[in-house]
Amino acid sequence: MRYGWRDQGFRLDHRAGGNARRRWQRRLVWAGLVVALLAVDGFVAIQKLDQGTKPRSNSQVAANGYGFSTSFDGLSGAALDNRMAALAATGVTWVRFDISWADIQPQAGGPYNWSATDAVVRSARAHGLKVLGIADLTPAWARVKNCSGTTLCAPASASAFATFAGAAAAHYRPLGVNDWEIWNEPNISYRFRPAADPVKYTDMVKDSDKTIKAANPAAVVIAGSLAPTATGTGDYAPSDFVSALYEAGAAGWFDALSIHPYTYPKLPSQTGPLDAWGQMTTIHGIMAAHGDGGKKIWITEYGAPTDGPDDPGDHVTEAVQAQMVTEAISEFRQNSWAGPFFWYDYEDAGTSTSDSENFYGLVRADGSAKPALAAFEAAIQSNP
Numbered sequence: 001m002r003y004g005w006r007d008q009g010f011r012l013d014h015r016a017g018g019n020a021r022r023r024w025q026r027r028l029v030w031a032g033l034v035v036a037l038l039a040v041d042g043f044v045a046i047q048k049l050d051q052g053t054k055p056r057s058n059s060q061v062a063a064n065g066y067g068f069s070t071s072f073d074g075l076s077g078a079a080l081d082n083r084m085a086a087l088a089a090t091g092v093t094w095v096r097f098d099i100s101w102a103d104i105q106p107q108a109g110g111p112y113n114w115s116a117t118d119a120v121v122r123s124a125r126a127h128g129l130k131v132l133g134i135a136d137l138t139p140a141w142a143r144v145k146n147c148s149g150t151t152l153c154a155p156a157s158a159s160a161f162a163t164f165a166g167a168a169a170a171h172y173r174p175l176g177v178n179d180w181e182i183w184n185e186p187n188i189s190y191r192f193r194p195a196a197d198p199v200k201y202t203d204m205v206k207d208s209d210k211t212i213k214a215a216n217p218a219a220v221v222i223a224g225s226l227a228p229t230a231t232g233t234g235d236y237a238p239s240d241f242v243s244a245l246y247e248a249g250a251a252g253w254f255d256a257l258s259i260h261p262y263t264y265p266k267l268p269s270q271t272g273p274l275d276a277w278g279q280m281t282t283i284h285g286i287m288a289a290h291g292d293g294g295k296k297i298w299i300t301e302y303g304a305p306t307d308g309p310d311d312p313g314d315h316v317t318e319a320v321q322a323q324m325v326t327e328a329i330s331e332f333r334q335n336s337w338a339g340p341f342f343w344y345d346y347e348d349a350g351t352s353t354s355d356s357e358n359f360y361g362l363v364r365a366d367g368s369a370k371p372a373l374a375a376f377e378a379a380i381q382s383n384p
Helices: 014-040 042-049 077-089 115-126 158-175 198-215 238-247 276-289 318-332 371-382
Strands: 066-069 094-100 130-136 179-182 220-226 256-259 296-299 338-343
Touching (some): 077 115, 094 338, 115 158, 130 158, 158 179, 179 198, 198 220, 198 238, 256 276, 276 296, 318 338
Parallel strands (some): 066 338, 179 220, 220 256, 256 296, 296 338
16 A cells, blocks of 8 residues: 555554544544545646655556557648548548657756647647647757757656656646657667667656656557667667567556557558567567556557659559558457557658658549549448
8 A cells, every 4th residue: 555554653553542542533533535536636646745756657548559650840721721621531530640759848957838739739629530649859959969960869857758758748748648659760870860779768768658648637648659670780670679668667657558559561461570560579578568558559550652763662553552551450359459550641642652651642743543442431330
């Protein structure tokens, strides 16, 4: 028990006679009042009395559903609302995007400017979409000393990052944002510069879990966001990164784990246990070994580009993309630990074949649908 009667002096000494019993009765009345007060707002009281303990887990909250991982950069007003309406029309219930620390607090100690992100959140909520916010992207003043020129630099201070994450959770709680992913793909050096650091990332998760849960006790904190890669040269394979997180003390400080198990040009059924798709099973085994077997694994990005450079394996045909949609959703849903599934992306970012990044959409840049759009809609209806 957190509050031991012996430690609080509420000990009945049967040898002390009637006076002791009366003293005990008075103390018991006071103890009852204390318990009643704690019941009024248990979370706040516990946070004040025991700041060092792990926040309670919300691991079973919002454990299912489908969404899009996307960007709304450059969209505002009617264009933004039209995009949200198009997303909702597919049948998804989620949207995932950056809640950028760099954009919201560009100056050290400066005020938070939520206006641009507020517009996106309000539009999503107006169209019935839940928001998975990615707390990420470091402003220049908060980056590690040996990294500059990009928001992908790791933050110098886990505590400073967590302060922002808590402020974001407090600001967006009234708008119904309860789900927070800590960073995007921290297991690769490209996204967590200058090199992936599971110890620093664990500190970010732990500190953010405290600040987010203090701001919103119903919040779901998601760790991982793991990219497919091999271990070496500043990167960690997804399962190796998860093992390193637990070694650094991450157990109990997050509610779910997320992964980006891209498989293209292969289908999920063509992959092996060392591929990112196959590593999901390994990762859940690691979680279970550390007491987190009841927590879900979310796929917060999965997809495949349908055009790009002519390099072998750089992209797939539109027909194969549609097949991947169907198979990935069906296979993922066979696992008891499967959480929400997010497709990346809804619409192609451009038409230049110099970069395959332009072609992940289910819809082409001109707004016309690829075969994968109908496949996606059918798959999410068949696999609720």
